[in-house]
Amino acid sequence: MDPVRVGILGLGTVGGGTVSLLRRNAEPLKRRLGRALEVTRVAVKDPSKPRPVDLEGIEVGTDAESICTDPNIDIVIELVGGVDNAEPLVRKALEHGKPVVTANKALLAERGNELFRFAGEQGVDLAFEAAVAGGIPIIKALREGLAGNRIESVHAIANGTANYMLSRMRTEGMEFAGALQEAQDLGYAELDPTFDVDGIDAAHKLALVAAVAFGAPINYEALHIEGIRSITREDILYADELGYRIKLLAITKNGPGGIELRVHPTLVPQDTMLASVEGVFNAVQVVGDAVGPTLYYGPGAGADPTASAVVGDLVDVARTLGAPPEYRVPYLGFRADGMQEPRWAPVEEVETEYYLRMQAQDQPGVLAQVTRILSEEGISIEAIRQKEPRPGDTDVPVVLVTHTTKERAMRKAVAAIDGLDVINGPSQLIRLEEVDAV
Numbered sequence: 001m002d003p004v005r006v007g008i009l010g011l012g013t014v015g016g017g018t019v020s021l022l023r024r025n026a027e028p029l030k031r032r033l034g035r036a037l038e039v040t041r042v043a044v045k046d047p048s049k050p051r052p053v054d055l056e057g058i059e060v061g062t063d064a065e066s067i068c069t070d071p072n073i074d075i076v077i078e079l080v081g082g083v084d085n086a087e088p089l090v091r092k093a094l095e096h097g098k099p100v101v102t103a104n105k106a107l108l109a110e111r112g113n114e115l116f117r118f119a120g121e122q123g124v125d126l127a128f129e130a131a132v133a134g135g136i137p138i139i140k141a142l143r144e145g146l147a148g149n150r151i152e153s154v155h156a157i158a159n160g161t162a163n164y165m166l167s168r169m170r171t172e173g174m175e176f177a178g179a180l181q182e183a184q185d186l187g188y189a190e191l192d193p194t195f196d197v198d199g200i201d202a203a204h205k206l207a208l209v210a211a212v213a214f215g216a217p218i219n220y221e222a223l224h225i226e227g228i229r230s231i232t233r234e235d236i237l238y239a240d241e242l243g244y245r246i247k248l249l250a251i252t253k254n255g256p257g258g259i260e261l262r263v264h265p266t267l268v269p270q271d272t273m274l275a276s277v278e279g280v281f282n283a284v285q286v287v288g289d290a291v292g293p294t295l296y297y298g299p300g301a302g303a304d305p306t307a308s309a310v311v312g313d314l315v316d317v318a319r320t321l322g323a324p325p326e327y328r329v330p331y332l333g334f335r336a337d338g339m340q341e342p343r344w345a346p347v348e349e350v351e352t353e354y355y356l357r358m359q360a361q362d363q364p365g366v367l368a369q370v371t372r373i374l375s376e377e378g379i380s381i382e383a384i385r386q387k388e389p390r391p392g393d394t395d396v397p398v399v400l401v402t403h404t405t406k407e408r409a410m411r412k413a414v415a416a417i418d419g420l421d422v423i424n425g426p427s428q429l430i431r432l433e434e435v436d437a438v
């Protein structure tokens, strides 16, 4: 059979990794598919730039759109990134009846509903495994392997850069900026690394995961997002002493107030598998009503792991090229007419435990004032510790962990505590999750 002709848009970290992987594993890929996967064209911004990838036999140009309309291209892989940059290209390819494989979570989190609708109208595939948790085949697991379940919760370490930074800060005592620079040098970070640091990239991924887990339209707007910028090395050390690790978690679950969608730094008990996920690795813990807790672990970023997911999608898409759409798995695992808008829980209705670090004046009665405020809001304390002051400081850090309480009550209490003369606010509030043992 003739080769499947592939056009790639963007030849950066993931694009380069994808070309290399397709070359390296051409032989087993052909045995899987019965046809060769041949990259015939790539679009780049700067053709004169030296690239660490063998481009022999590939037409290299700068006109990405012409690949999307080329009748000699069977499948388009979009790896240029960005939303406004990528959307017209993806639309153009779909419009020309070409399936698209993309790693672009920002695009799908923000414009996915429209793009999947359009792809459906065109009767072509739009595959995105690489967009969530890099090399971990989590979309396939949720869409297909776990289809028999009602999904109860997903707790994910979904941003490799943030996890890498938190790991380096804890184990090497690195400062925030140095740890970020390392992650950038390794090709993990987004073009705009604030996406990684401020939880936006993890939120893009969570918006997609929630849609696939609950059969709901993608709703990025419903997300509560906090990044890791405020996490200090002190917090990491205090959490450690209390028996926890701080992770940037992306959480969606069927909670008391509806479906929760939140990304924030989180204390996770040290004896859980999620807590032991270090460096660029990601992990996604999914609880289904039938299967119980399951965990998916692997590299969340980088050229080869992400290319692994891109090529996995490419094989899937190539297998059903030209087949009627009903022979394919629906984009989000549920048929378009089977998607349902749930109640999305406001973050104030989330119930969880909390870690609170305050800077208190070292004088009698301070702790009594703090505990009185907490008890007035119905919040009970699981542990409280006064720490040594930092050299030269007159304030003493006081750290406490609460039992489960509503976010609304906790926020009210912290506002009152920060209003006390004896507290130098703002205090540091970090949520704590008792994830199921796997």
Ligand SMILES: NC(=O)C1=CN([C@@H]2O[C@H](COP(=O)(O)OP(=O)(O)OC[C@H]3O[C@@H](n4cnc5c(N)ncnc54)[C@H](O)[C@@H]3O)[C@@H](O)[C@H]2O)C=CC1
Residues within 6 Å of the ligand: 009, 010, 011, 012, 013, 014, 015, 043, 044, 045, 046, 062, 064, 079, 080, 081, 082, 085, 103, 104, 105, 106, 130, 131, 134, 187, 188, 189, 190, 191, 300, 301, 302, 303, 306
């Ligand atoms: N780097 C990683 O580990 C992962 C990245 N992703 C996603 O993969 C996509 C690509 O990411 P990277 O490869 O890391 O980015 P990158 O910045 O290394 O590569 C993007 C490349 O596309 C080129 N480009 C931009 N607009 C173009 C256009 N109109 N025509 C031709 N070339 C164009 C840029 O010059 C750049 O070389 C993004 O959507 C990113 O979010 C997803 C998972 C992991």
Ligand SMILES: N[C@@H](CC=O)C(=O)O
Residues within 6 Å of the ligand: 131, 133, 134, 158, 159, 160, 161, 162, 188, 189, 190, 196, 201, 300, 301, 302
């Ligand atoms: N910047 C992202 C890349 C993968 O999606 C990350 O660090 O996880």
Ligand code: NA
Residues within 6 Å of the ligand: 129, 130, 131, 132, 133, 134, 135, 136, 137, 138, 139, 309
């Ligand atoms: Na994936």
